[in-house]
Amino acid sequence: MDAQPVIEFLGDVPVLQRLPSSSIRKIAQHVVIKHFNSGENVFQEGENEGDIYFISEGEVEVSRSFHADNQDCQVFQWKKFDHFTRSEFVGQEAIIALTKLTCLMLPKKYSHLMHPESIWSQDINLETIAPVEHILSLDPLDLNTFRGITLKGAPKSDKVYGGQFMGQALSAASKTVNFLKTLHSFHAHFLLGGDVNIPIIYQVDRLRDVPNFATRRVNAVQKERIVFFLIASFHREEEGFDHQESTMPSVPDPETLMPKYGLEEGVKLPRNHPRRVEASTSTSVPWPTEIRPVDDTQSHSTHTKRSPSISYWLRAKGRLPDDQTLHRCVGAYFSDMLFIQISLNPHRREGIIPSSISLDHSMWFHRDFRADEWLLYVIDSPTAYNARGFSRGQMFNRKGELVLSAMQVGVVRALKTPSSSSTASKL
Template sequence: MNEALKELLDLLDLEQIELDIFRGRSPEERIQRVFGGQVAAQALVAAGRTVPDDRHVHSLHAYFIRPGDPAIPIVYNVERVRDGRSFATRRVVAIQHGKAIFTMSASFHVPEEGWAHQAAAMPTVPDPETLPTFQDKLYDLVGDEPGWKDWLSRPRPVDARYASPLTFEASRNPELISAETNVWFRYDAELPDDPLLHVVLAAYASDFTLVDTILLAHGLSWGTSNVMGASLDHAMWFHRPFRSDDWLLYAQESPWSGGARGLARGQMFTSSGDLVVSVVQEAMIREIKSQNPR
């Protein structure tokens, strides 16, 4: 287990400071705002800590309200909205500087038998082991260009293998522009069997590339295009048990963008083709003209 994954697991081990009140921190690195996947994952941990072990999260609906400040802890207040015989509902508010930066509703369900079908088919893409890591793929594009070496050499908690062009590639080659992205990912270490942990880690990874899928549709790229973006809301549905330390294919598409907003959808499949997670996110996408408040 590399240091980045150890650090992430430590970030997800929230401190309980009162009944239904938890505190989380951010990585000690120079970033302007807290990564949205981190806030969603920590909020889900907080909600899960208040639910009986026989109930598993099946959906969450969240709004990113303000940028998170990485320099101070985040307080997560959990409201026990309902505890029914088979479902439990929780509402979480993440607070910094006395203001809400994020809200989430999550629903938990006792496992039951029922009719089952899967109409979604996993896209046909190369096996992850045949693809370069994200760092190697990007290094082949940028080489030793100034500013990239230190960033690419940093350890990461998630091993991501792109079966689609990077936004950086499409910004240089318009023929690669597409509204679809396919990325394999896994946490490259043997993790505990806790089902909530694997769901939380999928929630963390789910926010990495959805906005990129919107950018890819326009040939835009972070750092090389005059663009700023941020997640606005995020919804996830967890269909069946899975492991985040096994390869998952994150198949994403952007069906629409306009009015400084864009929509992206994603589906996570196991390597055997089982659909385990569905995701939808709306994001803000703006051309940088001035210091425009959100």
């Protein structure tokens, strides 16, 4: 079997989809094709117990005894995309080919490839891992369920940062899809504020799998309630038309711009929030993003009326793995920074404390990009009405190519005085 068909097959094996794409490619290099006739026992005497078999064609029947007298026995079947290994209880288990059977066998000495350090990297070093990769690394609980946490130092206010919800949910969705299909769009809804002190459980529904597309729904659950959900679509790369009407504005290069104090800590944190320089650990992470505003609007008072638009360069701190889906998850994570708040700009004045709450967020990914290289984020708010603001954004790479588009609607309100009872968390 040629290398590409092996990679394509392994990418459709559910248990492998949660692995880093680099691990799947390495597994494809080491699997051995095994053929069996109908009625043949898959395991022969003396074969290695640690070898892992992935069924490519055919079905097997498994009979497993629970007691030495073989009185209690369980019988079930496995088919294409299922996997199995020889049980340590060899004498009490039989795996028989029901039909002509073809398996791809991964020898025991490569079984470590099935147990990477994270869903994005086979090996990670907590001292050198990019902070945003650490934030978007989830713990697989089963094939369709993942657990994420809010790390100390990551962007947040008193609630989970919206970009974290999107980035982690998309990470979960992508780990149930053949890695040859890349995220191209999603539509998300923020239902309840997330609790930063407890894990978030991401439950993935596999809605559609066809040759070129896959669709997933992800529910983010805390305290047995859905606090956030999105529907994401994945597309296999193919030839197509190519044009771009949007033009990147002429702006200074990021190297010529200075970061604004407080901005890299995020607009949802106090302006006097201290900067921290620390190594990433299992429970903390440094601020993950470098930001270079094109103008000085962020130095204005929160009471100063200004245009509902902003442009800034941004990139992930550190180096990310060469996994395009991860870079797109990071792009989604970026996109919620200084987004719906822009619709408040024309309404800022003395005596008014502006408040915003995200309702829904949509994104479309047009071209491959690297999130650890500078991207220009151009945001404007065409309208606000009936206590809802609308913002839209475009990200360009340094070549001027439009790599993604985003839109968001949120509740925008004015709190009359600082002493007023806060309604920021009420819809």
